[in-house]
Amino acid sequence: MKKIITGTLTLIVLGNIVSCKKEPNTQSSVSTDTLATVLPKDSIVTSKTDSVAAAMPSTTATVEIITKNEGKYPHDIKLFEDKNFAERVKKLVGKEYDEMFKSFNVEGPIVSDNGIYKLHGCKQHDCPGYATSIYYDAKNDNLNVSIDKNGKITDFAEKGKITVSEALKNK
Incomplete structure (x- = not known):
């Protein structure tokens, strides 16, 4: 009986050791002329362009969360919980950001016109007093935010002001 218990324990320990074995690292090594940047969770970026891309939120994800959800409400798709979108807006x-996020209660669905997407939200019980419009130009990967506080409008633009059609403004 002792041999069976010892053998079983040996198999369990051996199984745990094998299952915990790390996968081989398939990432290429860093060349001597490349600056390696250590990011959170010990990820290594091996080129200047990669480090810029790694530090910035994913634009592909921003495109998809907006363009693939046209007609849906931001709250329903948990838009502000999407890390890439939230980081870009922040x-x-x-x-x-904090006041804008807190006041994005009453919202309309995501709408578009000719590749430009609009999201609109405003403060509950004070909709004209605090309103936010977010515009996204999918072709140029450009995000704009317009915050209206009692008629005083403040515009924010990533890569320049997006030209918005009257049709989209009125949607």
């Missing part, structure tokens, strides 16, 4: 509006 970076764009800075200190205004």
